[in-house]
Amino acid sequence: YQRRVRGCWCRSAIRHAANEADYMPHLDPNSPEYDHEAFLGHDKKAEFDKLPASEAKARLQRIIPYLDEDGDGRISEDELHDWIKKQLLAYIMDDARNLHEGNDVNHDGFVSWKEYVATTYGLGFVDNEQMAPKDGEFDYREMILRDYNKFITADANGDQFLSVDEMASFVHPEEFHHTRDLALQESMNDLDRNKDGFITVEEYIEDIIADEDDVRVNQPEWIEMERRTFLSHRDLNKDGKVDLKELKEWMHPGGNAPALVEAKHLILLSDKDKDGQLTPAEILDNFKVFVGSQATDFGRMLHNEL
DSSP, X not given: XXXXXXXXXXXXXXXXXXXXXXXXXXXXXXXXXXXXXHHHOHHHHHHHHTSOHHHHXXXXXXXXXXXXXXXXXXXXXXXXXHHHHHHHHHHHHHHHHHHHHXXXXXXXXXXXXXXXXXXXXXXXXXXXXXXXXXXXXXXXHHHHHHHHHXXXXXXXXXXXXXXXXXXXXXXOGGGSTTTHHHHHHHHHHHHOTTOSSOEEHHXXXXXXXXXXXXXXXXXXXXXXXXXXXXXXXXXXXXXXXXXXXXXXXXXXXXXXXXXXXXXXXXXXXXXXTOSSSBOHHHHHHTHHHHHSSXXXXXXXXXXXXX
């Protein structure tokens, strides 16, 4: 649970800022390091990783017709953008439904704060969220307070209950307009270890090294690359640290929805004839860009077409 609370929008939102920003869940469904999972979704990404190149290309070829919405034989930026949004939306809503179902104790279709506290922390914390721990026990008070702030912010209609749609903004606050500022501040709080309002490169590297699930933390060359990227691309005013404005640009480059940024990035890498669109041949010639890069923290983005 502790990793979910911190990692939900800190590590995944900052280190792999590749999520869509301009949709609400009731609507119809910059770097190569997140291309694979943004395009395929996490579960399919893991499956593709185990395939020989020939089989990966064959399966990728079966996806292409679903990208080509107008059937003109070329994949436009808008069509690629739509595909990536659908992968993200499927992942987010699957996450939200699972969490909502697990916390809707009375099965009325809504989750109250008391239900959430009871199922997440235990009945003993209901109406007593700031109970001091006994000797040797873990202190949940800060975590509960963070969850409460997130709960009331995600509760868009203010009725003190979370619908499935509102649960989506609770579990992925970085993706929704009404919770994005909270996610930004929480991300800053998580990385700003000395609480001076800035993220230094040392604090950023410390957070990377603390991620025991990332096998790359044992690769000095990767750590050094992250250090250089921080100083060259994240620290925009070159003062040696990242402030809240720079962090916002990090999470949402240029103010654009990152799914659109990713679509532009994939076209830039694969568009050989520079016509702003992709042919099936261009996609297959660069299949590693789409199905071969390192994993991100996108999670279980599923598509049902395969």
